[in-house]
Amino acid sequence: MAQQIAVLRGWHPALAMAELAALLPSHNPTISESNRLAKLEGELSPSKAFETLSISSGCQAILLNGFIHNWQNDESILLEKVEKYLQNNHREGKMAVVPLRIEGKLSQFSSSQIAGKIGGMMSRMGWEIDLSNPNNRFSVTIDGSSSQIACGWMVGDESGSEGVANRKATQRPFFKPVSLSPRLALLAVNLAAGPIGNGPVIDAMTGTGGFILEAAATNRQALGIDLNSQMVEGSNQNLNWLLKQQKISESSAKIVRGDATNIAASIDKSWVGQVRGFVLDPPYGRNSQGSLNHNDLLTKTLTSAHQVASNKANLVLIVPIDSMPAQINSALDNNSQVDLLHGDWDSLQQLMKTSGWQIKNRWIEHVHGSLSRLVIHSEYVPLN
Numbered sequence: 001m002a003q004q005i006a007v008l009r010g011w012h013p014a015l016a017m018a019e020l021a022a023l024l025p026s027h028n029p030t031i032s033e034s035n036r037l038a039k040l041e042g043e044l045s046p047s048k049a050f051e052t053l054s055i056s057s058g059c060q061a062i063l064l065n066g067f068i069h070n071w072q073n074d075e076s077i078l079l080e081k082v083e084k085y086l087q088n089n090h091r092e093g094k095m096a097v098v099p100l101r102i103e104g105k106l107s108q109f110s111s112s113q114i115a116g117k118i119g120g121m122m123s124r125m126g127w128e129i130d131l132s133n134p135n136n137r138f139s140v141t142i143d144g145s146s147s148q149i150a151c152g153w154m155v156g157d158e159s160g161s162e163g164v165a166n167r168k169a170t171q172r173p174f175f176k177p178v179s180l181s182p183r184l185a186l187l188a189v190n191l192a193a194g195p196i197g198n199g200p201v202i203d204a205m206t207g208t209g210g211f212i213l214e215a216a217a218t219n220r221q222a223l224g225i226d227l228n229s230q231m232v233e234g235s236n237q238n239l240n241w242l243l244k245q246q247k248i249s250e251s252s253a254k255i256v257r258g259d260a261t262n263i264a265a266s267i268d269k270s271w272v273g274q275v276r277g278f279v280l281d282p283p284y285g286r287n288s289q290g291s292l293n294h295n296d297l298l299t300k301t302l303t304s305a306h307q308v309a310s311n312k313a314n315l316v317l318i319v320p321i322d323s324m325p326a327q328i329n330s331a332l333d334n335n336s337q338v339d340l341l342h343g344d345w346d347s348l349q350q351l352m353k354t355s356g357w358q359i360k361n362r363w364i365e366h367v368h369g370s371l372s373r374l375v376i377h378s379e380y381v382p383l384n
C-alpha cells in the first residue's frame with residue numbers, strides 16, 4: 001500500500017502530528033521511530049499534499065510515496081533503495097536532490113556526498129539535473145537523533161524556515177500581550193476545524209483576532225466575537241491589514257461585538273448546528289464580564305458553543321498554567337495533573353464534560369519562565 005512521509009517542524013512535533021491527523025483524517029497519520037517523521041497511509045496527490053502544506057502550521061514537507069530507512073552505516077543499502085524508488089516513481093522534467101537535516105547528525109554520513117551519488121544515479125538514468133530551477137526535488141531527510149532517513153519526491157519547504165512562525169503578532173497594527181503566536185493560533189484552528197470546507201469556525205473570545213486572522217488566511221468561514229468594543233475595533237483593523245498583506249480579495253471571516261455566553265445571538269441562523277470548529281482562549285485575569293467567575297464564564301461559553309455546534313464539531317481550549325518543562329514530543333498522560341492559573345484541573349475537566357465537550361488530548365506549550373499553556377482538544381458529545 002502507498003505510503004507518504006510527512007516531515008514535522010521542530011517547534012512542537014506532537015501538536016503538529018495532531019494537526020496532521022485533523023487535516024488528513026482519511027490517511028491515518030502515525031508517528032515513526034523519529035518524532036519528526038509521520039507516516040500517512042494511501043495515495044496522496046501532489047496537489048492535495050501542496051494544499052495541506054499551504055495551510056498547515058506544523059508540517060514542513062511531504063515526501064510522496066516516500067520511505068524511511070533505519071541508518072546503520074549502510075550507504076550501499078540506502079542507495080539500492082533509492083535506485084529502486086526512482087525506477088518505480090518516474091518523473092518528467094529537471095531534477096534536484098535536496099538534503100534536509102531535521103535533527104542532529106548521523107555517524108559516517110555525509111549528506112552532500114549522498115546527494116552527489118543520487119544525482120549521479122539520476123544522470124545515468126538519463127534525467128537532467130538542475131539545482132537552481134528543478135521541476136522535481138528528491139529529498140533525503142535526515143534525523144540524526146533517531147538514525148532515520150526519509151526519502152522521496154518532496155512537496156514543501158526545504159529551507160528550514162519555520163513558515164508561519166516567521167509571522168509575529170507584534171507586526172500587526174493592533175497588538176496586546178494576550179495575542180497568541182500565529183503558529184499556535186493556526187495550529188489550533190486546523191485542529192478544531194479539520195479540512196477546509198468542513199464548515200465554519202468560531203472564536204467566541206477573539207481579543208486581537210489571532211485565531212480569526214489564521215482562519216481568514218487559510219480561506220475558512222470564520223467568526224470572531226468579543227464583548228469589548230476596543231478589541232472588536234482593533235481585531236477588525238488586524239483582519240483588514242492581513243487581507244491586504246496577503247492580497248486576499250474575498251474573505252467571509254468577520255469579527256463582531258457579542259457575548260461568548262450567547263453565541264447563537266451573534267451568528268447567522270444557517271450556522272446553527274453546522275459549526276465544525278471552536279477555538280477558545282479565555283481571559284487571563286479579571287474578565288470583561290466582571291460579575292461571572294472564571295469557571296461560570298467558561299461553562300456558559302462552552303454550553304453556548306455546544307448549542308450551535310455540528311455533532312462532528314471539535315473545540316480547542318487554550319488555558320494558561322504554571323510553567324512546566326517543555327514536552328513537545330507527546331501529549332500529556334490522562335492522569336497528569338497540571339497547575340492551572342485559574343481554578344484546578346479536576347473542575348475544568350468536569351465542567352467541559354457537563355457542557356458536552358469530551359477531552360481527546362492535552363499538550364503543554366512552553367511560553368516563558370513563568371508561563372506555559374495547556375492546549376486541550378475536545379469533541380462534541382450529545383447532552384442528555
Ligand SMILES: C[S@@+](CC[C@H](N)C(=O)[O-])C[C@H]1O[C@@H](n2cnc3c(N)ncnc32)[C@H](O)[C@@H]1O
Nearest residue numbers: 179180205207208210226227228259260281283
Ligand atoms: C485572552 S483574550 C483572547 C486573546 C486572543 N486569543 C488573541 O490572540 O488576541 C480573551 C478575550 O475574551 C474577551 N471576553 C471576555 N469575556 C467575554 C465574553 N463574555 N464574551 C466575549 N468575549 C469576552 C476579552 O475581552 C478578551 O479580549
